[in-house]
Amino acid sequence: MQAPDPTSATLSVEQMLAAPESDYMNAAQQAFFRQRLVELHDSTRARIRDTKAQIMNPPELVDLSDRASWEEQCLILMRIVDREQKLLPKIQQALERIRLNEYGYCLETGEPIGIARLLARPTAELCADVKLCSELKEHMYVKERHV
Template identity: 70%
Template sequence: MITEEQIKAAPESDYMNSEQLEFFKQLLFDLHDSTTARIEETKRLMASPPDLNDENDRASWEEQNSISLRILDREQKLLPKIKQSLERIRLGEYGYCLESGEPIGVPRLIARPTAEYCADVKALQETKEKFYRD
């Protein structure tokens, strides 16, 4: 299978060829497995609170639990995105911006394999979100 270094060095004409798609498919499967494992581990740790008699220890544990819940929420939201990315590979749509149709780019996909938008479109979306939020 092609390596990350090879994929980064490949010419633009190789973009999302069968080797690259196989690379990203495996990357997404690995991401799914590691995300699922982190979710299960977090749930396991949260399900068995330690015996805490000291108020400071309890407050610290509750704060850590709150952080764990936020992380767990993010991880759980990632799983459907991984499945959507795998479906886009199956359909031959992976690696292309959902809005513009332009290539998302190998470096961006390596950093974020579930990326749905090219950097320009994503930046515009974030600017709009910030404008409407303020």
């Protein structure tokens, strides 16, 4: 009988959070995030497909206010589709980082991103400190442009 493959047993979120730092991005954790990213990719594609189908099949509307409401709803749905379409390449890039054993580490510092952050945002590329600094710089740049 062969020893069980550590990637075949799915870890729970609680197990992920309770794991010691020495287990960071081991095979089981990578398998957990690979599965989570694949599911996120599939569900995102399904939502995009369903939303596009909804937009393409407008109801019969005779009332002008109903038509205006429908058009406003379509604009909101199109923004959602646009945002979700931008997520797909990020998911694919994260899956590629798993394949290259680079997933879970900050692209700028090489430091661990952290399980909690990856659970919240599995496509994260930067650790929280670097992301915060990046957002602050961006905010300052936007403020300076408007002054």
